[in-house]
Amino acid sequence: MKNKTFFAFVSPSVIIMILFIAIPLVTVFLQSFYVTQTVYQTVKVETCTPSFPTSICTTTEKSVPVLDENNHPVTETVYVGLDTYKSVLETDKVSKLIDSGRFFDVFTNIDFYKALSFTLLFTLITLPLVLGVGLAIALAVNNVSKRMKGPVIFVSLLPFIITPIIGALSIKWLFVSNGLLTRVLEKITGHEISVFANSWSIELLMVFYRVWHVAPFAFVLFYAGLQSVNKDTLESAIIDGASRFERIRYVVIPHLMPLIYFVTLIHLMDTYRVFEEIIGFASQAHVISLQWLTYDFLEPDDTGNRAISSASASSMLTMVGIIILLAPVLKRTLRDQKKG
Amino acid sequence: MEDDTPKALRQTPLLKIGSYGFLALWALIAAFPLAWIFVMSFKLPIDAFAQNPLEVIFGPNTAQKDSAFSIIDILLGGAFAYYAYQIPMRFYRTTLDYFVPVQNKSMGAFALGLSYIFILVGFAFYVLPVVSHVLNGIFHSISALSLLAKPLIGYTLQHYYSVWVENQFYIQFKNSLIITFGVVTISLTVGTLAAYALSRTASNLAIWLLIIALVFRALPHSVLVTGYLPFFINSKEILEPLWSMPVIGWLLSLFSETPPTLYGQPLAVIAVLVAINQPFTIWMLRSFFMNIPKELDEAARVDGCTHFQAFRKVILPVMWPGLITTGLFSFLLAYNDYLVTSLLLDNQNQTMVPAISAYFNRETTATDQVNAIAAAASITAPLFILVVFFQKQIVSGLTAGAVKG
Structure with missing residues (x-):
């Protein structure tokens, strides 16, 4: 294909991606160095209360927003350098905590580090679970008769395509104070249980939700991969005396390796974005994630202001994180594509 | 039926039973939470949150009163x-x-x-x-x-009645339909063109485009929304100069008298979701195009077709399975989105998924809770139908990306 036709075909897509992905990224980068705020002026206000013989007057200094001719508050945008990053990272608080020897409190007390540590831990803990559960279901379906395949895939697709928020809610409703499973657990243990009062139990439930939601994807891929395992290799492994487990370990898993690698790539991308669980479980008081942090800055606060600058700074930091996480994987993809 | 697997590959009964048991357990875990909200949504609150699970299923009080x-x-x-x-x-x-x-x-x-x-x-x-x-x-x-x-x-249908009729959920349903329809059609149109070109070129440029698309695919959506939000809110003032320019301004004023405020516009959200979806669409469609032999369009070219004609008359007709599959995944992205729609749309134009947060934030009484459950079940129903009719396409879509990924 000639370059000219290539560009003709690709350009609509490229233009959309430049307009709606690349340019916003640049503006986010710039926004993170500027703060837009309402301009205030200090006004001396004299308030007088009628009294005898003369009225008592007090003069106070008040800061009021400057209004333009249409009575809208005037805003100005100032360059603040890295100040917004400092306020998002709360460097002062961190150094204070470290100085007082409470290093680990950084990850429980300060929003950004709390979100960062949860996001990373969550991503790394769910990954092996998703791979393991997906592989187990795929092997089990492969073991039983072909007729089971359709129904199992049908049921498995349900948690996968469900709206993430609804999926999280459907699990939450089982564990709310008057929910079914809370009652069962209370009956078994004899204690009163409130799952949504502790961060560890919420995190456990989030891990469960994520595995429930993503394992079907791994299962479908691995099952497809299992269909092309070389039967001869399997048989020769048996002749060599390999046990069932050894056959899986040395024949099946190496065969599935490209797929495992693919699921890992997609899982890292998607789980780093963890967000819907926080909304669905309404866990912001206990557990927050990086994407939720940005979302929270963007939501209007009580006075109707959106902290765009802070949101930009936390976005940039989030982005740096995912690029670091994906760098090795991207490098490999680039190599694979070049090989063709 | 004769078992033709070699004797050594046959399984011990124990393994067989274990496999069946494990699958049964998985099926239960996979379906139960969703089945349970479906059952609860049809019961009066007293039954929906009853102590005894059997009461939730049979709903004796609901039977009596409704x-x-x-x-x-x-x-x-x-x-x-x-x-x-x-x-x-x-x-x-x-x-x-x-x-x-x-x-x-x-x-x-x-x-x-x-x-x-x-x-x-x-x-x-x-x-x-x-x-x-x-x-x-x-x-x-x-x-x-x-x-x-x-x-x-x-x-009882009371909760569905109160969600759909009293709280006018059909308005949000309509908004969801508009957004998903727009996203699916535009991303497929734009995506097929790009994916076709990328599948037929092995130049360095094409590879770099794919890698950049992959990086874009990894971006958290909140990063992008941070970029849009200030512009969308102030777009009226920012776009003003364009409207006062001589020729361009006249052209633009044919569409709207004054520059639009993009915040709260379904069209703007469609554009945003198309962009977010674009990298994924390109990768998936490309893997479908890779499976179509190059000889097919080369033959068409020999017969005198231009590249575009070959694409339209030869490739597109055999592309339907890939298009349907990619369309399904675009549909899921747009339909399930919470973050973008909740930040960029206002209350009048809200879609179903963000609107449901209004229900569960309000969960003060038991009736509110069951209303929220009914709303959730309503959102799930179209997805359920999707799986019933398109199971094969969804599975092929899941595996397509991996083959050449």
Whole structure:
């Protein structure tokens, strides 16, 4: 294909991606160095209360927003350098905590580090679970008769395509104070249980939700991969005396390796974005994630202001994180594509 | 049936039982939370949050205060569902040939399907209740069989009524439809063109485009929304200069008198979601195009087609499975989105998924809770139908990305 036709075909897509992905990224980068705020002026206000013989007057200094001719508050945008990053990272608080020897409190007390540590831990803990559960279901379906395949895939697709928020809610409703499973657990243990009062139990439930939601994807891929395992290799492994487990370990898993690698790539991308669980479980008081942090800055606060600058700074930091996480994987993809 | 697997590859009974048991457990875990909200959404709050799970399923209080199914009704409904599914399987071909004898059958098939759905709905709403009433009456009078006519499973449509009619959920449903329809059509149109070109070129530029698309695919959506939000809110002032320019301004004023405020515009959200979806669409469609032999379009080119003609007349007709699959995934992205729509749309234009947060934030009374559950079940229903009809396409889509990924 000639370059000219290539560009003709690709350009609509490229233009959309430049307009709606690349340019916003640049503006986010710039926004993170500027703060837009309402301009205030200090006004001396004299308030007088009628009294005898003369009225008592007090003069106070008040800061009021400057209004333009249409009575809208005037805003100005100032360059603040890295100040917004400092306020998002709360460097002062961190150094204070470290100085007082409470290093680990950084990850429980300060929003950004709390979100960062949860996001990373969550991503790394769910990954092996998703791979393991997906592989187990795929092997089990492969073991039983072909007729089971359709129904199992049908049921498995349900948690996968469900709206993430609804999926999280459907699990939450089982564990709310008057929910079914809370009652069962209370009956078994004899204690009163409130799952949504502790961060560890919420995190456990989030891990469960994520595995429930993503394992079907791994299962479908691995099952497809299992269909092309070389039967001869399997048989020769048996002749060599390999046990069932050894056959899986040395024949099946190496065969599935490209797929495992693919699921890992997609899982890292998607789980780093963890967000819907926080909304669905309404866990912001206990557990927050990086994407939720940005979302929270963007939501209007009580006075109707959106902290765009802070949101930009936390976005940039989030982005740096995912690029670091994906760098090795991207490098490999680039190599694979070049090989063709 | 003769088992033709070699003896050494056969499984011990224990392993077989273990596999079945594990799958049963997984099926239960996979379906239970969703099945449970479906059951709860039809019960009065007192039954929905009852101590005893059996009470949640059978809903004795709901049966007393509202309506209930007897065993006869359940059998009747089951038979109806079975035949409603079987009849088109058996008689679809012959009926189609009878009514639409012409060559081009797609419109005829569509009309036939639509009329079948109308007949089913009419039957379910007008004929079934009468039949059930008569049968229940008959069985009720026979004392030995009266148990079959006893109300067994209580249900109420009250929560769905209050969600859809009183709280006007249909407005959000309409908004969701507009957004998903827009996202699916635009991303497929733009995506197929790019993916086709990328699948037929091995230049460095093409590879770098793919890698950049992959990086874009990894970006958290909140990062992008941070970029849009200030612009969307102030777009009226920012775009003002464009409208006052001589020629461009005149052109633009044909579309709207003043520069639009993009915040709260469904069209703007469609554009944003298309962009977010674009990297994924390109990768998936490209992997489908890779499976179409190059010789096909080369043959068309030899016959004198331009690249675009070859694409339109030769490649597109064999691309339908890939398009449907990619369309399904675009649909899921747009339909399930919470973050973008909740930040960029205001209350009037809100779609279903963000709107549901209004329900669960309000969960003060038990009725509110069940209303929220009914809203959640309503959002899930179209997805359920999607899996029923498109299971094969979804599976092929899941595996497509991995083959050449």
